[in-house]
Amino acid sequence: xxxxxxxxxxxxxxxxxxxxxxxxxxxxxxxxxxxxxxxxxxxxxxxxxxxxxxxxxxxxxxxxxxxxxxxxxxxxxxxxxxxxxxxxxxxxxxxxxxxxxxxxxxxxxxxxxxxxxxxxxxxxxxxxxxxxxxxxxxxxxxxxxxxxxxxxxxxxxxxxxxxxxxxxxxxxxxxxxxxxxxxxxxxxxxxxxxxxxxxxxxxxxxxxxxxxxxxxxxxxxxxxxxxxxxxxxxxxxxxxxxxxxxxxxxxxxxxxxxxxxxxxxxxxxxxxxxxxxxxxxxxxxxxxxxxxxxxxxxxxxxxxxxxxxxxxxxxxxxxxxxxxxxxxxxxxxxxxxxxxxxxxxxxx
Amino acid sequence: xxxxxxxxxxxxxxxxxxxxxxxxxxxxxxxxxxxxxxxxxxxxxxxxxxxxxxxxxxxxxxxxxxxxxxxxxxxxxxxxxxxxxxxxxxxxxxxxxxxxxxxxxxxxxxxxxxxxxxxxxxxxxxxxxxxxxxxxxxxxxxxxxxxxxxxxxxxxxxxxxxxxxxxxxxxxxxxxxxxxxxxxxxxxxxxxxxxxxxxxxxxxxxxxxxxxxxxxxxxxxxxxxxxxxxxxxxxxxxxxxxxxxxxxxxxxxxxxxxxxxxxxxxxxxxxxxxxxxxxxxxxxxxxxxxxxxxx
Numbered sequence: 001x002x003x004x005x006x007x008x009x010x011x012x013x014x015x016x017x018x019x020x021x022x023x024x025x026x027x028x029x030x031x032x033x034x035x036x037x038x039x040x041x042x043x044x045x046x047x048x049x050x051x052x053x054x055x056x057x058x059x060x061x062x063x064x065x066x067x068x069x070x071x072x073x074x075x076x077x078x079x080x081x082x083x084x085x086x087x088x089x090x091x092x093x094x095x096x097x098x099x100x101x102x103x104x105x106x107x108x109x110x111x112x113x114x115x116x117x118x119x120x121x122x123x124x125x126x127x128x129x130x131x132x133x134x135x136x137x138x139x140x141x142x143x144x145x146x147x148x149x150x151x152x153x154x155x156x157x158x159x160x161x162x163x164x165x166x167x168x169x170x171x172x173x174x175x176x177x178x179x180x181x182x183x184x185x186x187x188x189x190x191x192x193x194x195x196x197x198x199x200x201x202x203x204x205x206x207x208x209x210x211x212x213x214x215x216x217x218x219x220x221x222x223x224x225x226x227x228x229x230x231x232x233x234x235x236x237x238x239x240x241x242x243x244x245x246x247x248x249x250x251x252x253x254x255x256x257x258x259x260x261x262x263x264x265x266x267x268x269x270x271x272x273x274x275x276x277x278x279x280x281x282x283x284x285x286x287x288x289x290x291x292x293x294x295x296x297x298x299x300x301x302x303x304x305x306x307x308x309x310x311x312x313x314x315x316x317x318x319x320x321x322x323x324x325x326x327x328x329x330x331x332x333x334x335x336x337x338x339x340x341x342x343x344x345x346x347x348x
Numbered sequence: 349x350x351x352x353x354x355x356x357x358x359x360x361x362x363x364x365x366x367x368x369x370x371x372x373x374x375x376x377x378x379x380x381x382x383x384x385x386x387x388x389x390x391x392x393x394x395x396x397x398x399x400x401x402x403x404x405x406x407x408x409x410x411x412x413x414x415x416x417x418x419x420x421x422x423x424x425x426x427x428x429x430x431x432x433x434x435x436x437x438x439x440x441x442x443x444x445x446x447x448x449x450x451x452x453x454x455x456x457x458x459x460x461x462x463x464x465x466x467x468x469x470x471x472x473x474x475x476x477x478x479x480x481x482x483x484x485x486x487x488x489x490x491x492x493x494x495x496x497x498x499x500x501x502x503x504x505x506x507x508x509x510x511x512x513x514x515x516x517x518x519x520x521x522x523x524x525x526x527x528x529x530x531x532x533x534x535x536x537x538x539x540x541x542x543x544x545x546x547x548x549x550x551x552x553x554x555x556x557x558x559x560x561x562x563x564x565x566x567x568x569x570x571x572x573x574x575x576x577x578x579x580x581x582x583x584x585x586x587x588x589x590x591x592x593x594x595x596x597x598x599x600x601x602x603x604x605x606x607x608x609x610x611x612x613x614x615x616x617x618x619x620x621x622x623x624x625x626x627x628x629x630x631x632x633x634x635x636x637x638x639x640x641x642x643x
Binding site (some may be wrong): 324 | 431
């Protein structure tokens with residue numbers, strides 16, 4: 001008999017966690033607002049009037065800066081975790097994470113080239129478009145590299161998962177070299193932008209970014225969630241899954257495509273945020289076991305909660321300045337994960 | 349009831365001078381960028397600055413103010429949490445999304461262009477003076493700058509020997525970067541009557557010991573903080589290749605404050621005078637004489 005916490009209650013518990021972290025993130029920050037004030041500000045457009053007073057400036061800050069930021073964090077976290085979970089399933093490798101199929105490094109290389117080489121060009125474009133040029137380039141770069149990895153791993157109409165893994169690793173280091181060259185060429189200002197991008201940040205998110213991130217996260221996410229049963233069967237092995245009536249080739253293609261989409265759009269807006277895509281699925285596996293029907297939705301929610309919490313720390317520790325979120329996820333996430341791992345498995 | 353009306357008038361009259369003074373209400377200024385902060389203080393509005401970025405280290409008073417991080421990695425909420433009524437920033441401020449959000453926040457956002465030239469310093473001062481309603485003070489600063497720059501130029505005109513100067517940007521041993529063309533250091537060397545010992549590239553590049561020896565600088569120019577990070581003058585001489593240069597053999601090192609040297613702000617004339625004096629010791633004697641006679 002499974003307890004509520006480990007059984008049917010897992011999903012509501014994860015949702016509650018995301019909501020709790022989301023609300024905390026809305027209320028805490030460089031500008032202090034109480035939860036009551038947040039409630040009053042959020043309730044105002046809905047016609048709910050709470051007896052809490054707040055400043056007009058705070059309301060504007062909540063709506064235009066904090067809210068898009070928290071929502072983007074939710075989408076990015078969910079996307080990275082979901083991408084990690086399905087790729088771990090596809091490769092049947094616990095070390096798989098979204099960076100493995102090349103989407104992150106492809107995105108990194110093209111956005112860094114955009115920052116360094118495209119700098120002169122970007123200056124002539126209107127600033128509104130300028131903000132979207134780097135995400136667009138990085139998304140295209142991520143996709144290009146994934147399709148290259150995919151091509152390289154095709155043999156006689158079949159995709160070799162092991163070749164794909166190795167091709168991904170090789171192309172990742174090639175991209176690393178490319179970034180190295182560009183870093184050498186870059187000037188001081190460009191270097192700063194590169195560091196900023198490669199350590200990730202949720203600062204500067206706007207509502208239009210929320211919209212784009214939301215659509216490109218939710219659509220592939222819904223598709224991936226429906227592949228849970230197939231991923232469960234795939235745990236038995238590719239041949240076995242084929243015998244059980246699953247079109248493994250088509251499944252692989254669609255999963256890689258969706259994961260690339262979901263991770264590519266996240267990386268292109270917030271830069272590289274490591275660790276969440278690797279760790280969130282494992283946390284849920286330790287908690288709920290390997291059943292993908294439960295693992296996928298909970299991993300997405302736990303990923304969203306992790307990013308939310310990390311961003312909160314990033315915003316609060318050096319107020320009024322801010323840490324890059326990628327540093328926080330690794331700094332806090334790694335020891336926490338090791339602790340869970342030791343506790344749950346009673347030593348390795 | 350008549351006395352009340354009179355009393356009201358009297359009160360209004362006695363308050364009038366105070367109203368006139370406070371008509372220009374005190375602002376809460378967030379200043380981003382070292383030279384920008386310096387200019388705000390030079391224009392006499394330093395007491396209204398409530399926060400600065402980490403590159404603002406002059407004058408002394410700013411070191412006690414809250415910091416909003418480095419100018420290129422600002423946080424929107426961090427800046428807004430200080431409730432500024434005006435943000436003055438260098439065009440180097442970033443990241444672009446955050447600057448866009450700050451501009452959209454409705455708080456007046458003043459941008460001062462960051463150019464490495466005398467004209468650039470003048471533009472910086474003029475733009476900020478206009479925005480901060482201190483145009484007379486701004487004109488005075490520019491006039492003073494022009495006067496002193498003209499004097500340096502006149503003095504240097506007679507001196508035809510221009511030493512080869514190498515600018516080293518160091519952050520600890522093994523991370524020495526050398527300023528090429530199109531840098532603030534390159535512009536300063538030219539203004540102070542030297543020539544950059546290296547050419548052929550823009551910006552900063554790490555340099556090999558051999559290339560260092562081949563560049564054969566007669567003077568090594570290094571910011572104070574960089575020199576400290578190498579462990580002082582002796583530490584600099586221990587860097588490979590440095591002792592092979594004429595500057596290394598004759599121990600000609602010039603160390604100046606980072607922001608003073610590279611800021612191109614209101615202290616530009618100070619920086620150029622100090623550097624020119626160090627590059628041309630013979631000139632420096634005449635200089636001091638002329639200064640005491642002239643001032």
